Amino acid sequence: MTFSRFVAIGDSQTEGMCDGDDAAGYRGWADRLAEHLAADYPDLQYANLAIRGKNTRKTRDEQLERAIALEPDLVAAPLGMNDVIGRTDFAALHADLTYIYGRLAETGATVVISTFPDVARTIPFGRRIEDRLLWLNSAMHGFAEKHENFVLVDLYTAPALIDLRSWSRDRLHASPSGHERFAAGAAYALGLPGSTPDWGYPLVPDGHPNPLIRTLRDASWLVEFFTPWFIRKVRGRSLGDGRSPKRPELTPVIPPGVAAD
Template sequence: MQFSRFVALGDSQTEGMGDPDPRYEYRGWADRLAERLALSNPDLRYANLAVRGKTARQARDEQLAPALAMEPDLITAPLGMNDVISRSDMAEVREDLDEVYRVLHATGAAVVISTYPDVTRTIPMGQRFEDKLQALNAMMRDFAAAYDFILVDLYSAPVLTDLRAWAPDRLHASPLGHERFADGAAFALGLEGSSPDWGAPLDPWAEPHRLARHARDARWAAQYLTPWMIRRLRGRSLGDGRSPKRPLLTPVREGPEQRRAAPADG
């Protein structure tokens, strides 16, 4: 497939957190996918409206209209993970997602969504979210079937149960994890050179002793879980007051100066 206007919607995953980039803070799987698409179409223009912390409803309210105005022919919109960890009514989440996806379907663009990795394997106490995660993944499969979307099944990728695919906070993918997500999207889109083995496990590594794992998990809770819980109790998000990193359709291979010069409204 060849596309000319690619717009990414979403949250921190699509913004690219966990994948540092010296040019402009974060790269991420969507940027990596755009770079691959540009290999076959150097004229591809790309916008990334994702902002960390956004729920499906916030993406609907803040990102949908700007995305439609760009008349994209490719849209990526994996949404809902922040709802899993912050909302209790999954029926409402389905309604919000359906509203977004129904509108995206009507554009006629190719739309890519995903399931979400098995956080019960990577996050201590992740079992608390298992039922809602499974519900969200079932929704994603249903939406993909109902609207003829392209689905990247991250839940079934063994590599994403490996801590090496995750940043130290275990909430965001590492550069390796983002690369594998981009690999999965490339394969789902049928891009030349993509591989069905994008989700294959990494080579085995020596797991730390049980006591060392407990100490590691305790450090993680103090450094990452506690601040997140405090923000949640205060009704705050890392995305409060932030604008999208790439709010306009611009050439994929633009320089950082051009990116900084683009308006940051939205």
């Protein structure tokens, strides 16, 4: 299996939020995977159409056909987490995922999808959406079984991703370490040279967490991150409003540490 045209679609995780910033640019798991691929396929071209805040319907309407037009042989499309958090209707979500993944399957490209980490272990209100998350993860397993060209990265069973060190301060986006874990998981699922099965192993313990400190941090998180998100949702706004993809066209991948000609 070789790859020459890699296209990523989706939301903030695939855009790379919290692995970089608006000034320096965002990297993220998909960029990291592209860099891994480029080490084996130097002619690899890569585009990333993902934009923060996009749900599955908006990805379908705004990104899908644009991605297919780039004629990729590899697509990254882990979708649905914004719908779970935003409490989108299950039937509508499943219909949108079925359409998106059906169209991608028709292209013959290898498609990377994923389950999602156990947020009940990382964010204060996680248990309120746990049933929805489990539904989505079950659906992802179903799509991977249905389409022979799909590759599933099982983030839900990775112990490293219930460690808060794998998450940024907002706990909704991976830290650079978490993005690297996701990329390593995708590389292993694709069978890339140099990939290993230990990508999701637990992090080295950093002492015994203090329950009081965790409670205080949870309270601070609710004020600093959850409240602004809830206000935006009530107002029908998104962090992605008015934004364009960071990498809209297929261009060569330059691995870190390698100077451009």
